[in-house]
Amino acid sequence: MKTIASLCSLIVCSFAFAQSPITSIPFELFGDHMLIKVSVDHSEPLDFIFDTGSGLTVIDSDVAEGLKLSGKKIKMNEATTTVELIKHNEIEIDGFPMEKNIKVYATDLDHLEISLGRDIDGIVGYDLMHHHTIRINYENKTMDIYEHGKGPKSGDAVPFVLNTSIPTISGKVVLNNKEPHTGTFFIMSGAGTTLDFNSPYAQKYDVIHKTGKHYSYLVKGITEEETLHYEGHVLSLSFGNQVIKDLPIGISQANHGIQASPEVSGIIGNKILSMYNITIDVPAKMLYFEKNANFGQKLSVNCSGIDLQLTPDKKRVLIHQVFEDSPASDAGIKLNDELITINDQSVAEFDLPDIKDLLKKEGETVNLVIKQDGQEKSVSLTLRSLID
Numbered sequence: 001m002k003t004i005a006s007l008c009s010l011i012v013c014s015f016a017f018a019q020s021p022i023t024s025i026p027f028e029l030f031g032d033h034m035l036i037k038v039s040v041d042h043s044e045p046l047d048f049i050f051d052t053g054s055g056l057t058v059i060d061s062d063v064a065e066g067l068k069l070s071g072k073k074i075k076m077n078e079a080t081t082t083v084e085l086i087k088h089n090e091i092e093i094d095g096f097p098m099e100k101n102i103k104v105y106a107t108d109l110d111h112l113e114i115s116l117g118r119d120i121d122g123i124v125g126y127d128l129m130h131h132h133t134i135r136i137n138y139e140n141k142t143m144d145i146y147e148h149g150k151g152p153k154s155g156d157a158v159p160f161v162l163n164t165s166i167p168t169i170s171g172k173v174v175l176n177n178k179e180p181h182t183g184t185f186f187i188m189s190g191a192g193t194t195l196d197f198n199s200p201y202a203q204k205y206d207v208i209h210k211t212g213k214h215y216s217y218l219v220k221g222i223t224e225e226e227t228l229h230y231e232g233h234v235l236s237l238s239f240g241n242q243v244i245k246d247l248p249i250g251i252s253q254a255n256h257g258i259q260a261s262p263e264v265s266g267i268i269g270n271k272i273l274s275m276y277n278i279t280i281d282v283p284a285k286m287l288y289f290e291k292n293a294n295f296g297q298k299l300s301v302n303c304s305g306i307d308l309q310l311t312p313d314k315k316r317v318l319i320h321q322v323f324e325d326s327p328a329s330d331a332g333i334k335l336n337d338e339l340i341t342i343n344d345q346s347v348a349e350f351d352l353p354d355i356k357d358l359l360k361k362e363g364e365t366v367n368l369v370i371k372q373d374g375q376e377k378s379v380s381l382t383l384r385s386l387i388d
Helices: 002-016 062-064 110-116 198-203 352-358
Strands: 023-027 029-030 033-042 046-050 057-060 070-077 082-086 091-093 103-107 123-124 133-137 142-146 156-159 160-161 166-175 180-189 195-197 215-222 224-240 242-252 266-268 276-281 286-291 308-309 317-322 338-342 366-373 375-382
Touching: 023 033, 033 123, 057 062, 062 082, 062 103, 110 308, 195 198, 195 224, 198 242, 308 352, 338 352
Parallel strands: 046 123, 057 103, 180 266, 195 242
Antiparallel strands: 023 142, 029 033, 033 046, 033 091, 057 123, 070 082, 082 103, 133 142, 133 276, 156 286, 160 166, 166 180, 166 224, 195 266, 215 224, 224 242, 276 286, 308 317, 317 338, 338 366, 366 375
16 A cells, blocks of 8 residues: 555656646757747747846847837946837747736847847847746757746756846856866856856956966957957866866956856856756746756867957858967958858858857868958968867
């Protein structure tokens, strides 16, 4: 009788943890960003980034204008950012209606589009997580939406707190000099990075000089302003029962925004998050990390010394940055050169993230044709890692 009772209990528990989702929606992984289909006021499906670090639902101002959405212009926390709080709308995610009274803000996303390499119609995050439990399956590229508390609880349970509506967890890093430090980290699926240190934390522990060989570059956020960033390396990152070793990382030098926050040590981005299938339960303040097939795969780094972005019309690929002491600088590639072909194929045949991936294959040689000062020029780059 005891065995039967135990078996029944197991069946009941298994059923409780195997609730069916309200809906399951596909997403596209474009580079390191998740894109889902969102409709606003019964519009045609739009491409929105799903970002767990976005406390606001944002729509591109050009898209809002095309949908005849308008509202009141307001200043956000950063004085350089002006957004338009548009009138209430009906929002659906792949046909699934979100709750009413969600505020939507219109702002210009063109600068993100040329950096990512495609049109972006908007960004959504907390407004979806706040109302539902979310299960992200990076292997199947599906997002399951549950009633709160009904999602699967498989994997490593990691508690979090909300900081400016962003899930924030505790963790530990071991720097290249074997120096361990604890900290707290934003969970941001919209950040196409592994681990980024916020500027106050990096300055406090002099992280730049404890990450081995490193290089600097410029990055953009929701605003058009570019801030200095460094790329380096740490021995490990751990959180919950998870340990990720041999990790390329970023080091922010931001003076404002969330990466200037002294309260939080940094950001865990989508390059790490995509190693897991993740359940996000906001009311319970719990994340569940279940390893998937991506876990343990080598994390690629810049091996060319080139940063690319599209022209404003999104028709050509430009050299946005050239890093010192790199294959690109050695080959004489310059800022604003146009990339024409890679390995004898026109860049028009590739998405921008695919071109960047080809330039991360350490040890390989890539053949480029660039247009420099109006003349086409052939160069070959033997790719090597820019960090230790």
